[in-house]
Amino acid sequence: METIVLASVCALALVVSAIRDRKRTLHALKIAWRRFFALLPSLLTVVAAVALVLTLVQPEAITTYLGGENTAWATTVAAAVGSITLMPGFIAYPLAGILRSQGVAYTVLSAFTATLMMVGVLTFPIEKQYFGVKLTIVRNGISLAIALVVAIVTGLYFGEIL
Amino acid sequence: MKKQQTRKWIVLAAFSIVLAVAAVIDAGPARAVVGNIWTFALSLLTVLPPAFVLIGLFEVWVPRSLVERHLGADSGAGGYFWAFLLAGTTVGGLYVAFPVAWTLQRKGAHMGVILAYLGFSGITRIPMTLFEISFLGAEFTLVRYLTAVPLVVVSSWLLGRLLTARGFELRNPESA
Numbered sequence A: 001m002e003t004i005v006l007a008s009v010c011a012l013a014l015v016v017s018a019i020r021d022r023k024r025t026l027h028a029l030k031i032a033w034r035r036f037f038a039l040l041p042s043l044l045t046v047v048a049a050v051a052l053v054l055t056l057v058q059p060e061a062i063t064t065y066l067g068g069e070n071t072a073w074a075t076t077v078a079a080a081v082g083s084i085t086l087m088p089g090f091i092a093y094p095l096a097g098i099l100r101s102q103g104v105a106y107t108v109l110s111a112f113t114a115t116l117m118m119v120g121v122l123t124f125p126i127e128k129q130y131f132g133v134k135l136t137i138v139r140n141g142i143s144l145a146i147a148l149v150v151a152i153v154t155g156l157y158f159g160e161i162l
Numbered sequence B: 001m002k003k004q005q006t007r008k009w010i011v012l013a014a015f016s017i018v019l020a021v022a023a024v025i026d027a028g029p030a031r032a033v034v035g036n037i038w039t040f041a042l043s044l045l046t047v048l049p050p051a052f053v054l055i056g057l058f059e060v061w062v063p064r065s066l067v068e069r070h071l072g073a074d075s076g077a078g079g080y081f082w083a084f085l086l087a088g089t090t091v092g093g094l095y096v097a098f099p100v101a102w103t104l105q106r107k108g109a110h111m112g113v114i115l116a117y118l119g120f121s122g123i124t125r126i127p128m129t130l131f132e133i134s135f136l137g138a139e140f141t142l143v144r145y146l147t148a149v150p151l152v153v154v155s156s157w158l159l160g161r162l163l164t165a166r167g168f169e170l171r172n173p174e175s176a
Helices: A002-020 A022-056 A059-067 A071-084 A089-101 A106-118 A124-157 B002-024 B030-061 B064-069 B078-089 B094-106 B111-121 B126-136 B138-165
Strands: none
Touching: A002 A022, A002 B030, A002 B126, A022 A089, A022 B002, A022 B030, A059 A071, A071 A106, A071 A124, A089 A106, A089 B030, A089 B126, A106 A124, A106 B126, A106 B138, A124 B094, A124 B111, A124 B138, B002 B030, B030 B126, B078 B111, B078 B126, B078 B138, B094 B111, B111 B138, B126 B138
16 A cells, blocks of 8 residues: 555656656656665665564564563663664664564554664764763753654554553 | 675675575575565565655755755744754764754754754654655654654754753864
């Protein structure tokens, strides 16, 4: 469903763009291809690694650790992992999609992706150069709080909590 | 960069050969792994090309410089809107956003707007959003935007006011 919508939006945008300016549109396609191809090996590596792990680890095990009844614990783990690790979105979202198909709750995936994008423990040394230690802690604390609120609201929306 | 890229391809090729041999002699779970890879790769390859074309189109039609021009002094409440747009076009993670934040301060942007930009850069980046919609669904993305965007605006505004009252300014690590 989403794939069809995305493809249609893309086709429409492409046609409109081509009518307005063919040269620019061609340039956009070149950018798209270059980015895609640069990403492809990393992406395939992730696919291979995830496929390997998911085959060796029983889906039930994943559901027990990240799915199970204890959403609060799973969400906490997901938020901690998301805050600490640095992972580009093009790897994190496909991974989240795969975990989703294994029955992991949206709440948990939301906690993971939101903290991943908003909270930067590993970027702390960079951030403190601009903001100083105190403000960096405050800013990341606020980001973490917002990410957790997002996860909770997501859980409520999808009827996973309460 | 090129070298690294080549190395990744070589590793992938080696992995494929080992896996192919294992699958042919039906060793362990090799065939199940191949099946999984096929399913995942297929779903990726139907989603990614349109997402990347949209990213390319966006970069061509909405240049960063256009947005940055609107973020200078006296941008007022509109500054938050432009911060939102600028964050959308930011490529890469927070480490790319900090130098941009520094530039914004030099151009006279309010502290609140700068903080909002940093907050938004974790929420509204367009390539990221497209990936999210593709893999987790538009509803998931919508809920996230509707929750996070107002929270970032309010918290940045409040913190920005507090910091401005104290005369806080971003440092420039390059000059230090």
